[in-house]
Amino acid sequence: MTRNSEALVIGGGPVGLFAALSLLERGVSVEVFDAEGERAVRGYACGLHPETLRTFGRVGLMPSILDAAHRVDRVLIRNGAHVTATAEFGALGGPYPYALTLRQFDLEELLQQALERQGVKVRRHHAITHLYPRHGCVTASGHARLDGTTTSEREPGDPRATRPFRREADFVIGADGYFSACRRALGADLTAVRPARAFAVCEFNADLRKWQRDASVTFAGDGVNAYWPLGSELGRFTFQVWEDLDQPLTLERVRELIRQRAPWFAPNPEQLCWGGLATFEHRLARRFGEGRIWLAGDAAHSTSPIGFQSMNRGFCEGDELSRSIARALFEAGRPDEHFEQFEHEQQAEWLRLFGLWQNPASLPWDPSELAPCIPASGADFEALVAQLGPPSSAGALLLH
Numbered sequence: 001m002t003r004n005s006e007a008l009v010i011g012g013g014p015v016g017l018f019a020a021l022s023l024l025e026r027g028v029s030v031e032v033f034d035a036e037g038e039r040a041v042r043g044y045a046c047g048l049h050p051e052t053l054r055t056f057g058r059v060g061l062m063p064s065i066l067d068a069a070h071r072v073d074r075v076l077i078r079n080g081a082h083v084t085a086t087a088e089f090g091a092l093g094g095p096y097p098y099a100l101t102l103r104q105f106d107l108e109e110l111l112q113q114a115l116e117r118q119g120v121k122v123r124r125h126h127a128i129t130h131l132y133p134r135h136g137c138v139t140a141s142g143h144a145r146l147d148g149t150t151t152s153e154r155e156p157g158d159p160r161a162t163r164p165f166r167r168e169a170d171f172v173i174g175a176d177g178y179f180s181a182c183r184r185a186l187g188a189d190l191t192a193v194r195p196a197r198a199f200a201v202c203e204f205n206a207d208l209r210k211w212q213r214d215a216s217v218t219f220a221g222d223g224v225n226a227y228w229p230l231g232s233e234l235g236r237f238t239f240q241v242w243e244d245l246d247q248p249l250t251l252e253r254v255r256e257l258i259r260q261r262a263p264w265f266a267p268n269p270e271q272l273c274w275g276g277l278a279t280f281e282h283r284l285a286r287r288f289g290e291g292r293i294w295l296a297g298d299a300a301h302s303t304s305p306i307g308f309q310s311m312n313r314g315f316c317e318g319d320e321l322s323r324s325i326a327r328a329l330f331e332a333g334r335p336d337e338h339f340e341q342f343e344h345e346q347q348a349e350w351l352r353l354f355g356l357w358q359n360p361a362s363l364p365w366d367p368s369e370l371a372p373c374i375p376a377s378g379a380d381f382e383a384l385v386a387q388l389g390p391p392s393s394a395g396a397l398l399l400h
């Protein structure tokens, strides 16, 4: 069988779409498969880290992203009502010294359009079920639905028509999310790093004229919460919650959560645009890949939603993998070396993002509480955390 392309990307979520763009930019031919039809995600991961913006800039995405997104200049760390520290994105330098907010749905639209301009259309309703690594290539097999229904619309065993398909490529990037079939094919379970936490996520309209440039992460005895402005009159709060997980999130409940947990926030939400309760695991794959099959994004990890780390780190992983794949295809030398380095770097990075850094005594904050809330990774993460310094006495909750 001849190869269909040099790389297959499994999963047309944000990470898979970007990984495909990054592969194309490096001259690697790619096909993208997604099990479902058009995606119905809403705000979800609505923050883009400065490092993501630099990576997007390299593939020419930034003009359209800047047109659609909202700029955030700093994150205030609060303990209750008191601001105990500030992390300024401006101190990071570079072409995009700020974070952006953009609803995940809108981001995916822009990524998909960019991919289509390069002649690659996501093949939807194509679920990969098996990957067979062979000498020099990978065979992916699965089934394509012919009637256009999505998995959630079907009962198990529903006989509606499917057709088997097979593709062959040099490499596979598995960006197929939390229930990843690619991770299953690798036999690389997700290991729990710490217990799951539940969060209420809501987007609302309010008069936010004075609340446009600063995000806030608030630590208090009843858990962490975060405010991010989304532009114009739209804002987003994420609250750690413990109870009433099956109660719908109403405007009244959002107002009450703000009164109790973020009393410093003066605007009164006028309309709830979207809200949901979800449990977020803190898990990491035992390994990111092997040979010719590699994972990126939620397929390899999940964490707290506060710092938008799982998706943004997924963009870095997709980019690094595309570089390793291009080197393996087009440069002389031992290709395994690049992938081994990738594995090593990602595992180390995630230990840091889970707050499991090697020398906890070097930082006066409790790393496991603080780290998942920082909207950055890598060197930017270090630079933002360095700005926080020792918390003032009002920040004692975060101390070891």
Ligand SMILES: Cc1cc2nc3c(=O)[nH]c(=O)nc-3n(C[C@H](O)[C@H](O)[C@H](O)COP(=O)(O)OP(=O)(O)OC[C@H]3O[C@@H](n4cnc5c(N)ncnc54)[C@H](O)[C@@H]3O)c2cc1C
Residues within 6 Å of the ligand: 010, 011, 012, 013, 014, 015, 016, 033, 034, 035, 036, 039, 043, 044, 045, 046, 104, 126, 127, 128, 129, 175, 176, 177, 178, 179, 180, 181, 182, 201, 238, 276, 277, 278, 296, 297, 298, 299, 304, 305, 306, 307, 308, 309, 310, 311, 314
């Ligand atoms: C209610 C909710 C709120 C959220 N809020 C936040 C937040 O505030 N902050 C935050 O950081 N994150 C949040 N998230 C998580 C965020 O959405 C994810 O981190 C992000 O979507 C990960 O992107 P991804 O591309 O790695 O995976 P996904 O977005 O999960 O995309 C994976 C894609 O792979 C496809 N797929 C799956 N299996 C197969 C297969 N076998 N074959 C082919 N395709 C397959 C799926 O159809 C899907 O399109 C939220 C998630 C939810 C559900």
